[in-house]
Amino acid sequence: MPISGFPEWLPPQRMIEQYALDKIRSTFELYGFAPLETRAVEPLETLLSKGETSKEVYLLRRLQEEDPSARSDDQLGLHFDLTVPFARFVTENHGKLQFPFRRYQIQKVWRGERPQEGRYREFLQADIDVVNRDTLPFHFDTEMPLVIGDAFRSLPIPRAVIQVNNRKVCEGFYRGLGLSDTAQVLRTVDKLDKIGPEKVAAALVETAGATDAQAQACLKLAEISASDGSFVDRVRALGVDDPLLDEGLSELLQVVETAGEHAPGLVRAELKIARGLDYYTGTVYETQLVGYERFGSVCSGGRYETLASVGNTRFPGVGISIGVSRMFGILFGQNALSVSRSVPTCVVVAVPSDDRRGDCERIAMALRRRGIPTEVAPTAAKFGKQIQFADRRGIPYVWFPGAPSSGAAASDTVKDIRSGEQVEADAATWEPPAADLKPVVSAS
Structure with missing residues (x-):
């Protein structure tokens, strides 16, 4: 009250x-x-x-x-x-x-x-x-x-x-x-x-x-x-x-x-x-x-x-x-x-399956160490729902861990869910545009 x-x-x-x-x-x-x-x-x-x-x-x-x-x-x-x-x-x-x-x-x-x-x-x-x-x-x-x-x-x-x-x-x-x-x-x-x-x-x-x-x-x-x-x-x-x-x-x-x-x-x-x-x-x-x-x-x-x-x-x-x-x-x-968004988060790491949450947490930690606000999706739902989870709060990027394959892991990708552009990315080097790193405050 x-x-x-x-x-x-x-x-x-x-x-x-x-x-x-x-x-x-x-x-x-x-x-x-x-x-x-x-x-x-x-x-x-x-x-x-x-x-x-x-x-x-x-x-x-x-x-x-x-x-x-x-x-x-x-x-x-x-x-x-x-x-x-x-x-x-x-x-x-x-x-x-x-x-x-x-x-x-x-x-x-x-x-x-x-x-x-x-x-x-x-x-x-x-x-x-x-x-x-x-x-x-x-x-x-x-x-x-x-x-x-x-x-x-x-x-x-x-x-x-x-x-x-x-x-x-x-x-x-x-x-x-x-x-x-x-x-x-x-x-x-x-x-x-x-x-x-x-x-x-x-x-x-x-x-x-x-x-x-x-x-x-x-x-x-x-x-x-x-x-x-x-x-x-x-x-x-x-x-x-x-x-x-x-x-x-x-x-x-x-x-x-x-x-x-x-x-x-x-x-x-x-x-x-x-x-x-x-x-x-x-x-x-x-x-x-x-x-x-x-x-x-x-x-x-x-x-x-x-x-x-x-x-x-x-x-x-x-x-x-x-x-x-x-x-x-x-x-x-x-x-x-x-x-510009209702949370500080810049990137949501999508979770392909529950048994890969450890991989997702490692990606998130690598991004955080470089000053990029990151959270891991709460559930291993369909990727469409995980994208909706980010979109509802104005988070601009969703990170998709590469699927393990024979001999080597496929490349990770990151998607700008505003434009739909999706590119290969490495958590050790990828940087968002400066304007996306933190929420932007502006006059309405």
Whole structure:
């Protein structure tokens, strides 16, 4: 019986996901990110200190726990993202790490959200982060979109657009307007796509102490969007001054211009982006797939200055996370991806008779040793049925062992069951075309 919010892919979908993970992992490593895996649980106190997540954390407890309702210092919860456990890992291991430390992490996370298409309670994320001791040069913020852009371009998915903002722009603007509770304003504006401008304006008046004019100014800032540096003049035209605003505009301009040079069309400044987690302090990213904007972001992250610290030493970082399950759940739901066969197998070795299964296994082993995915037919049925067995799963080749004859064995043959072509073959030397060796993932 399915459980809402806990997806299980069919084998063809899982092959597509694994293909994508291989491409993503390869891209991360091309940029010098090292692999890391952290534990699935963190102290509840740590999880609750990182933003509005208290309703989303899954607790971990034993079935026979004496008082499951009791709160204690050692209570554990499943992590809701990979950034918080990464920050904890850095503080515990900083003496063993070389800084700046670049890592990628591909793991499951858990959130007690309301399940919907592309949004799950258990899902896979693929993160990259860079952290440094004391200060982190800003050029790492400009690098993040380039890594993700390369990863997405390696996949048969719709074009991605990374929307970028800087919290310093927003906070400086709100401060320049005279709004003191900038964190509340950020949280409220972040709901713009969900509840619309009228309700956001009303919420700003009610929860952040804004006047109607201040609320409208916040909405005007959130309307600004540009794929080049023109957003700076549009912000200036709103007539608000603040040093933090100036700093944020300068940083955001660097991200947009760097991306424009290396990957035109990849990045767009989108001044309504805020991100809901409290630990972000500067650059923030959200990514949409063209044609799938209604589903929201499939890749997000940002800069954090104070998430990790030991004594007086801070470890600022910047990171971005691909919502792997989210992205592929959306694409699977729209039948946007396909795979050329439902199993990894390239060759089925036909079994002429049960007493020759040993010969067939030896042929299969010879092919496997050379990296050719091979299985032996399950029964010594008529060859027509063995060919059907391969065809139903999209396996392109059937191998027929040569019949023993007086003095020497007849040659083996291999048949491309798509074209019907059948040729003599030797398991020690035969190679399938490169395109047939592994299943091919493509856009539907």
